[in-house]
Amino acid sequence: MTPPTPLLGAGTLDRKTARTLPPGPRLPTLVQTVLFASHRKTFFPRLRERYGDVFTIRLVPSRRVVVVLSRPDHIREVFGTPPAIVHAGEGNAVLAPILGHHSLLLIDDDDHVRMRxxxxxxxxxxxxxxxxxxxxxxxxxxxxxxxxxxxFRLHERMRTLTLEVILQVVFGVTDSDRLAQLRPLVDRVVSVRPIIMLGGFYPRLLRLPPWRTYLEINRRLDAILYDEIAARRSQPNLAERNDVLSKLLAAGTWSDVELRDQLITLLLAGHETTATALAWAFHELARKPDQLRAGQQAADEGDDAYLEAMAKESMRLHPVVYQVGRRLTDTVELAGYRLPRGTTLMAAIGLVHGDEEHFPDVNEFRPERFLGDNPPAPGTWIPFGGGARRCIGAGFSLLEATEILRAALTQYDVRAVRPEPETAKPRNVTLVPSRGCELIATKR
Structure with missing residues (x-):
């Protein structure tokens, strides 16, 4: 395994190089970090308005240099750059104590190709x-x-449902006693707070609460997962089983640790994100009777294309994950700048999705954008990232959203408790409805 690329930051950035970087705010690093963590949906648009399509921010740890990109052509260039030069795994290193060092999100180069x-x-x-x-x-x-x-708050119901999908469809656990063991542990693991992620930057914290407590919960979950993996390995009918874990065992050569890390990755990457995208979809439908009726008609008639378009438009209008990161392992020319090795690149998904140039009537919920002969231009809809690191579970997520929309819209009318829209608030790495998507459902 190649050693990690040193971060470009306080310890490695000289004054001459600093003057050649894209412009950006001069606020203290801690202030920029707090604004990024808590207010990125408003912080980034203000920075783009002031500094342009490419700007630099500095974040903890080590006052690291982060160059933010908001133009699709620049982001496509990053996604199209050889993965050996733009390391996504190093960009996600903060997640290592949670996901494990073999996670698809944390590895690069040949290891990533093999695992994928x-x-x-x-x-x-x-x-x-x-x-x-x-x-x-x-x-x-x-x-x-x-x-x-x-x-009721639909977001919590969606989290419950997507968690059950992970447990039964991904992990392949259907025994009621084992499910009862898993549910509270998994719920605590997926509810990881941002402060826990600091353990990835400052390993000494892992010996202290709340980091130590979180890792103990992880270990209890691991014991069950390893038990499930061992039991599954001994079954002769893997090819007949229809869950993700069984298909992984049937198709690849894995160590138990590698399998564990992929299962935890699928859990954390696929649970909150899909639940939140669905909550935002119902948030819109509860306020737009015409769209609700169109969705109900699609559900009644089995029009999967329209249901999927509703999920896509929800992800477009309300980006669940606002940005994705890469770390440069070599100096590159990008967006008119010479960016040194160690620079963190950040593709601002939310800025692309919220640009009127790419999406007319940008603040309107219009699933029809994704239907017909004139879909969004390449590189303008990127909720799953792009290039060699595009989310491997994208198809699973859209399938899940389609089936859940169908189940709900064939049964219910929905309306908002309050007419004013809910704002987006950060929850871990996602942006969720501030009041949990409050609505009222009535039978059709």
Missing amino acids: RQLMPAFNGQALRGYAGMIAQLARQEVGAWPVGQP
């Missing part, structure tokens, strides 16, 4: 078609238990 190749059979078209029935059944069960005629 082994993961692909569990997420190809044939495999996705096999998951649809299980997801649909779980969706109908959860949606059927919604409170009728009284306010």
